[in-house]
Amino acid sequence: MNSPHVLKIENDLRVLSLEELEWLLERIAKQVQERKQIVNKFTDVKYMNEQLVAMASDLDIKTEIHSINHEFQVTEMDGLEKL
Known part of the structure; x- marks a missing residue:
């Protein structure tokens, strides 16, 4: 699952500060939960x-x-x- 796009993002993350990484992690977690809810709604x-x-x-x-x-x-x- 490590596409070139994902590997580039991973490399780009190395330049972010700890605070930026934590903020980004929270945003990603929120988006994942929202997508899961949407998928669950349409399969329910x-x-x-x-x-x-x-x-x-x-x-x-x-x-x-x-x-x-x-x-x-x-x-x-x-x-x-x-x-």
Whole structure:
């Protein structure tokens, strides 16, 4: 996992002060936790279902769906039977 980019970063870290390294370490740890939370949210089926329920009851989304359905209403009357 030591790509050339990571090795360059490691070399660049050597010039930082202890305070800068500690600050950077805290920032990296925070970003890692945020990414883990995002990944966990999207792999959590319960969370996804809650989001779908929220979207289904959102007035703006309902309005947009109605607008799309209205726009394609003529196209749906093309004489083709539903499969």
